[in-house]
Amino acid sequence: MAGKKKSKKKMGLTSKIFISLIAGAILGVILHYVVPESYIRDTVLINGIFYVVGNGFLRLMQMLVVPLVFCSLICGSAAIGDTKTLGKVGVKTLGFYMLTTALAVVVALSLANVINPGIGLNMSEISAQETTVAESVSFADTLLNIIPKNPIQGLAEGNMLQIILFALIIGIILAKMGEKTAAVSNFFSQFNEIMMEMTMMVMSLAPFGVFCLIAKTFSGIGFDAFLPLLKYMFGVILALIVQCFVVYMLMLKIFTGLNPIKFIKKFFPVMTFAFSTATSNATIPLSIDTLDEKIGVSRKISSFTIPLGATINMDGTAIMQGVAVVFASQAFGIPLGIQDYIMVVATATLASIGTAGVPSVGLITLSMVFNAVGLPIEGITLIMGIDRILDMLRTAVNVTGDAVCTTIVAVQDKEFNKDIFTNN
Numbered sequence: 017m018a019g020k021k022k023s024k025k026k027m028g029l030t031s032k033i034f035i036s037l038i039a040g041a042i043l044g045v046i047l048h049y050v051v052p053e054s055y056i057r058d059t060v061l062i063n064g065i066f067y068v069v070g071n072g073f074l075r076l077m078q079m080l081v082v083p084l085v086f087c088s089l090i091c092g093s094a095a096i097g098d099t100k101t102l103g104k105v106g107v108k109t110l111g112f113y114m115l116t117t118a119l120a121v122v123v124a125l126s127l128a129n130v131i132n133p134g135i136g137l138n139m140s141e142i143s144a145q146e147t148t149v150a151e152s153v154s155f156a157d158t159l160l161n162i163i164p165k166n167p168i169q170g171l172a173e174g175n176m177l178q179i180i181l182f183a184l185i186i187g188i189i190l191a192k193m194g195e196k197t198a199a200v201s202n203f204f205s206q207f208n209e210i211m212m213e214m215t216m217m218v219m220s221l222a223p224f225g226v227f228c229l230i231a232k233t234f235s236g237i238g239f240d241a242f243l244p245l246l247k248y249m250f251g252v253i254l255a256l257i258v259q260c261f262v263v264y265m266l267m268l269k270i271f272t273g274l275n276p277i278k279f280i281k282k283f284f285p286v287m288t289f290a291f292s293t294a295t296s297n298a299t300i301p302l303s304i305d306t307l308d309e310k311i312g313v314s315r316k317i318s319s320f321t322i323p324l325g326a327t328i329n330m331d332g333t334a335i336m337q338g339v340a341v342v343f344a345s346q347a348f349g350i351p352l353g354i355q356d357y358i359m360v361v362a363t364a365t366l367a368s369i370g371t372a373g374v375p376s377v378g379l380i381t382l383s384m385v386f387n388a389v390g391l392p393i394e395g396i397t398l399i400m401g402i403d404r405i406l407d408m409l410r411t412a413v414n415v416t417g418d419a420v421c422t423t424i425v426a427v428q429d430k431e432f433n434k435d436i437f438t439n440n
Contacts, residue, residue: 036227043227044234066232073225074393076218078383082174084215085384087208089183089328094190094201105429109321112421113329117365119263120331120417124255124338125357131254133247133339134346180366248399251339252406259331260413264420272427274437282310282437283419290415291408296326299415307419312436313426321425325418332410332417337364337385344386344395356389363388 051057162181164170170178190201265276286306290299303322307313341360345352352360363385383393426432 032223033226036223037230040227040230041234044231044236047231047235062232062235066228066235070225070228070232073218073221073229074396076221076225078393080211080215080218082171082179083207084211086171086179086183087204087211089180090187090190090204091208094187094204105317105320105425108428109324109421109425110328112424113325113417114365116259116263116267116417116421117329117331117334118361120255120259120334121338121361121364123258123263124252124335125342125360127255127258128251128339128342131247131251132342132346133251134343134348245399248339248343249406251343252336253409255335255339256332256409256413259335260416264416268420268423271424272432274423274427278437279311279420279423282306283416286419287412287416291412296330296411296414296418299411300326303415303419307422310436311419311423312433313423314431314433317426317429317431318422321422322418325421326415329418329421330410330414332413334364335413336406336410337382340382340395340399341385341389341391343399344391345389348392348395350391352389359388360385 047057047062161175162178164175164178164182167178167182170182186204190197190204261280265280268274268276268279283306286299286302289302290296300322304315304318307318307322308315338360341352341364344350382396386393386395423432
């Protein structure tokens with residue numbers, strides 16, 4: 017009964033966010049076309065209530081970024097030590113996860129530049145804050161800047177690449193030292209739980225934030241925002257389909273020789289479950305069971321790679337971030353060069369490592385990717401409402417990527433029973 021009640025509440029939040037999106041858009045259009053300019057409309061409503069509540073919600077999301085990524089990544093990298101496979105299997109798994117995520121961002125950027133989702137939408141007209149363009153930094157200095165001279169300063173300034181590296185090192189050391197550092201491991205584990213709970217608390221305010229953000233946006237641009245939104249959704253969905261059914265299946269065929277269609281048929285129930293829950297963490301037990309009983313992957317491998325993947329392998333999230341970057345750059349009229357796109361691939365790949373497997377958390381780390389190439393965070397405003405719809409599709413792609421990488425690693429390390437895959 018309790019579980020049923022919880023599920024109902026979760027669906028309620030999804031519905032509220034979608035209704036808030038529609039209601040905010042309708043009110044914004046009415047304010048834009050029907051209500052004449054006045055002190056009440058412009059100062060009290062649009063630049064008063066809508067601005068404060070909407071941007072207050074954005075600031076709450078930004079507040080979560082550093083502690084959430086830091087703790088989630090420490091716990092994820094420390095978990096590697098639980099299975100005595102930190103060596104060859106660990107490195108291989110991490111390599112595959114990083115490769116698929118980088119490919120996902122490349123797919124997203126390529127398709128987004130063909131679709132041009134932000135063309136025709138001039139967000140600079142309604143942006144209340146000045147657009148900050150990142151200073152030009154050489155690629156060599158960009159690599160060096162990943163290493164923090166002062167990790168505390170990196171945490172304070174929210175330098176996410178430095179935070180990610182520092183957290184990875186701490187997690188690996190905690191895994192290596194084991195019982196000697198049990199108290200520290202427990203602290204980060206419990207603090208990670210606190211941050212997960214805080215994330216859910218902030219997301220519970222999403223309907224109010226989305227309503228105000230969308231109402232303010234549409235009050236400035238009217239119907240001009242509808243077509244770019246549809247193009248943005250189409251771009252994300254198309255990139256997700258290409259990643260799931262082309263990139264993953266090609267990798268599976270090349271590295272294992274297994275039949276991709278048969279793999280999808282066997283794993284489809286897990287994809288459906290991931291879609292309905294919109295959380296990678298909830299699918300961990302079902303993924304491990306399905307890989308063991310229907311596909312033939314040893315639990316020795318999957319019990320390590322699947323939980324790790326739920327923490328660090330977020331290809332669907334990376335795709336959303338890639339399309340969102342092109343959308344925002346076109347909407348704000350900020351052209352991006354080849355070096356910027358390389359930065360997006362690197363940053364989105366590393367950002368997905370720190371993205372927790374809970375609903376809509378990818379939006380929180382999107383600000384990190386925007387900051388990397390000098391895009392204003394207001395670009396998240398329009399996509400926030402519809403993101404909850406796309407989040408379910410992203411989760412299905414995320415867990416499929418985890419399963420494909422796990423199967424490849426299992427086949428290469430001879431921890432795979434082909435008879436189970438062929439006969440069941």
